[in-house]
Amino acid sequence: MSLILGLEGTAWNLSAAVVNEERVVHEAEATYKPAHGGIHPREAAQHHAAELRGVVSRVLKSLSKIDAVAFSQGPGMGPCLRTVATAARALSLALKIPLVGVNHCLAHIEIGRWQCGAEDPVVLYVSGANSQVLAYRAGRYRVLGETLDIGIGNALDKFARHLGLSHPGGPKVEELASRGTKFIHLPYVVKGMDLSFSGLVTAAKDALKVGEEKEDVCYSFQETAFAMLTEVTERAVAHLGKEEVLLAGGVGANKRLQGMLQTMCCDRGARFFVPDAKYLKDNGAMIAYLGLLMFESGETTPIEKSAVKPNFRPDEVEVGWRTVALKALSERLEE
């Protein structure tokens, strides 16, 4: 049985975990909280550098041996990625174990599939900078639709900052929205399978300017943005004829978004999966888990190819582990 250490630090959450084939053995994290405004990449990276040692030693303390170290190679903020990658390389060299560079977005998907038991879902990946609808086809996760400007999390955070709320803004907007009653029309922008949120943020700010209640604006903001996301997901499900939907990414913790997707799936006869909240947000366990899958299918990253990729796209990755997993499953069935 292999033990894999995973390091995650693409944005504001620094997290490390050790997993094996069956479970998450240890995990620890340290979260950067900006004093005011949004995440400052350099300050977040400095936070990670200061906390890394403590976090890693907490998950490694009782283990005599690990088999590989996985780290999130991207996408994310450059300074944060570089800090974590440096630590991963150092561990790999010092312990003489292989390094596995992992795509952060695919890690979200794979831990979701693992935890929920989804086989071949349409994935709605919603986080600070990303809003994508993905599905697996012919050896890759394909991006079927995505935001043309900012991610939904970023849109929520921007609007929250305008309201004077501290980071992260999403949960606070959700809380305000639950008290909203009046619906205000805001721009609903779906272009085929793609989405746009920046106009929505501007219109929501304008609505506040003309004296609408902030609870009502938050409510309308959420209803509009999440209806857009749900519609695009539904299109993907209809277009590809898939029967499962998986939610991934930090914004996935929003109960209203979960509710909308649940209703949509229920009406279409599809099954809907949401991982636990701790696996929705950025976490080391998902990096370790995808690292494990890649390690076992023979994919490791030599040091010279371990440079971080701040714009790493999920559809750049050749997915070898799904076929390997299938093979293992069929072998087990034959036995």
Add this chain to the structure above:
Amino acid sequence: MMECIQRIQCAEAVVELEENCDLVCKRRVAKRYRVKEIDERLRRERTKSEAKIISEARRRGVLTPIIFDISDYEIVMERVEGVLAREVFEREGEADEGSEVGEGSEVGEGSEVGEGSEAVSEKIGEFVGVLHENGIIHGDLTTSNIIVVRRDGRERTVYFIDFGLSFYESSVEARGVDVHVFFQSLQGTHERHERLKDGFVRGYKKSSPDAARVLKRVEEIEHRGRYVKRKREKTENWRREKTENWRREKKKKTSTPKFQDTHVRERYNHPSEQHACKNSTKRVPAANAEDERDCTRRPGSCYGQRNGDERN
């Protein structure tokens, strides 16, 4: 009234094919997941605009179903017998269907697998060009929204359906997004999509005089999020080129205001920057910096800012 024989549940509507008559009824059904205000507005607006644009497109020579009746959430229209483009592409991409593919206009040209698909794709491109020339954006150009029809052994032709997300606009950007959506649907559902893309481009150039500009924009749109590698290469090439030009210019005449202006303007016009700069207007004054280091670094930093901004 009439007995319904077949109901098809699409993403946003139910399509009913009625017995003994060549009618299709497309009804937008209520979606429980969204609030009534959004739901009713979207359904009403989309039904109305769809009907309007379907008949407009037809008048302009693009094949679409004839409309017979329309109410709040419902359109009754002509039934088009044929095969979805998606199925045609998938079938012809997978297996050699000599008899199917070799017929029609391609006969005698050494028909290889998929040549028929390419001709279909070309026809699609041609019609999309006509739509765009008349200021119509389809808005949801996927291979499931195109029906391939063959009548009496004549050349295959295509019908466009589902204009639910269509709108009037003639900007290069809107056309580019439209074409981009089509390419995406080819990529998402078909493994050998490059050839189909080529076919589309050929047809599109035939009917649209603005094709070159639109197709260039399509590339730019792809670079905004997709295919980042290519974008990075492109940005680097552009940066190198700019630096060289800048040096050359500097030798010729030492900083005059006129030169600075054009320099800045060129920068604004650079494809990969247009989008990124929208998000970083604050940084724009930096473009004035005369310092060479700063000027070479700009594309990267601008780009980095867009993507690195608050990623979770």
